[in-house]
Amino acid sequence: METKGITCRIPLALHQKITEEMRSQGITVGQFIEQIIHEHYEKGELTMAKTRTMAFQISEELFQRIKEYLTRFEQVYGRRLTQKEFVLSLIENALEEADEEFEAATATEDTDAESGQADEGESAPDDTHWNEE
Numbered sequence: 001m002e003t004k005g006i007t008c009r010i011p012l013a014l015h016q017k018i019t020e021e022m023r024s025q026g027i028t029v030g031q032f033i034e035q036i037i038h039e040h041y042e043k044g045e046l047t048m049a050k051t052r053t054m055a056f057q058i059s060e061e062l063f064q065r066i067k068e069y070l071t072r073f074e075q076v077y078g079r080r081l082t083q084k085e086f087v088l089s090l091i092e093n094a095l096e097e098a099d100e101e102f103e104a105a106t107a108t109e110d111t112d113a114e115s116g117q118a119d120e121g122e123s124a125p126d127d128t129h130w131n132e133e
Contacts, residue, residue, distance in 0.1 A: 017078075020078055069086070070083065
């Protein structure tokens with residue numbers, strides 16, 4: 001693969017932030033820049049794809065809890081998480097969980113149906129034991 005270099009000057013504060021991020025991920029400058037460029041173009045593809053808007057209201061208390069979470073996230077992980085990223089990740093995780101639950105429920109129904117068909121016409125054994133004295 002042919003490669004080409006990029007050189008640019010950036011503010012010191014941004015450089016320090018990037019250096020900290022690379023250190024936490026254990027990657028080189030080249031890997032970091034490549035990652036950022038890929039993310040930029042992937043985001044562009046997403047925005048060009050058909051999207052829909054969801055809008056809803058939440059209580060002030062819940063809104064403040066979300067803001068506090070996002071602030072703590074940035075403090076702990078050293079990167080900003082947007083409200084959109086946060087909500088989308090919650091939705092995606094909930095949908096994945098629901099899919100797993102649906103699959104498990106469907107598998108249980110299929111197993112029950114199969115065992116019910118096999119037992120059709122057969123009477124269940126009587127496990128009741130009477131002690132006659």
